[in-house]
Structure formats: structure tokens, C-alpha cells
Amino acid sequence: MRSTRENRSGLLCVRPGCPKPQGTNRLHLCNAHWRRWRKGQDMDAPMRAFTMAERIRQYVRIDAETGCHVWIGHSAKGGYGVITYSKGKQKYAHRVVWELHNGPIPPGKFVLHHCDRTNCVNPAHLFLGDNQANMDDMAAKGRWRNQTKAGPGHEPFHKGRRRRPAVR
Ligand SMILES: [Zn+2]
């Protein structure tokens, strides 16, 4: 599944098989292929895949007011961002980000938000808690069974009838 919001034009590099978004160059190449072309390097050499951190950066817009890293990619129930992890498997984006910065999430633990924005993936806004902490946290912030009353910055998710991806 490929988001059309990966870059401004949504178009991919014209080099066959290249998965990278187009840069702003006259040949409609990605930045990496454009660099190769200018330097006269081999255009057909294998292209390094995006790292997870690079992919995440493409789906994040920073909220200047709160510092939240707002997820603009696909989202799941509750507004949590999701990202394709490997071979069509999807994971919650905030959990992936937490693991990138802190290592694997201990079994039974949840990644919670200081900022109460479920679509935020700023590692500084994420903390580890258990299930009860998650429930208390949601109850305290009035989010439990009551997502429509969320405050500013909590856009209603899934306005349309978008299919919800299975999230692991
Ligand atoms: Zn390319």
C-alpha cells in the first residue's frame, strides 16, 4: 500500500522499479537517481531501500505549537497512525517510533502519549505503561468511549468508510 502523500506531487521516480518519490529535477528522477545522473554514476546499481526512520519522516508533519509529530499517513481505530512494516504487515506508528528510540517494547507494555494525541509519534511525547495505566490515562483525559469530544487537534478519524487495516 503506497500513500499518495509521500511527497508533494505524489509521483515516483521515472526510473523503472525505483520506489522513491520524485525530486524537483527536470528528469523527474528521485534525488538519489538525480545525483547519480549528474555525477555520471551507474543508474542501474541497486538502490538502497529507505530505512524505517526515513519512511516515518515522510509521514510526519511537526505541529509548531505543541511539538507533536502528527502522523499524516494511514490511521487505525482511535486515530493511531499505522505503517506497513514488512510484507504487508502493519504496525502502530507510535510503537514503531518508540522501538526505534528505545528498543523492543517489553511484553504486555503499552506505548502511551503524554500529549494525548493518538496520532502523535514524537518520541519525546511517548512513554511506556501497562494496560491499567492506559485505561486510567484515557479515563482521566476523557477519551474513553468518548472520542468525539476530544479537544482541538483531535480530528475525527475515518470520516469516510475507509477499510481499517489489521494492526499488529
Ligand atoms: Zn529513483
Ligand SMILES: [Zn+2]
Ligand atoms: Zn505529541
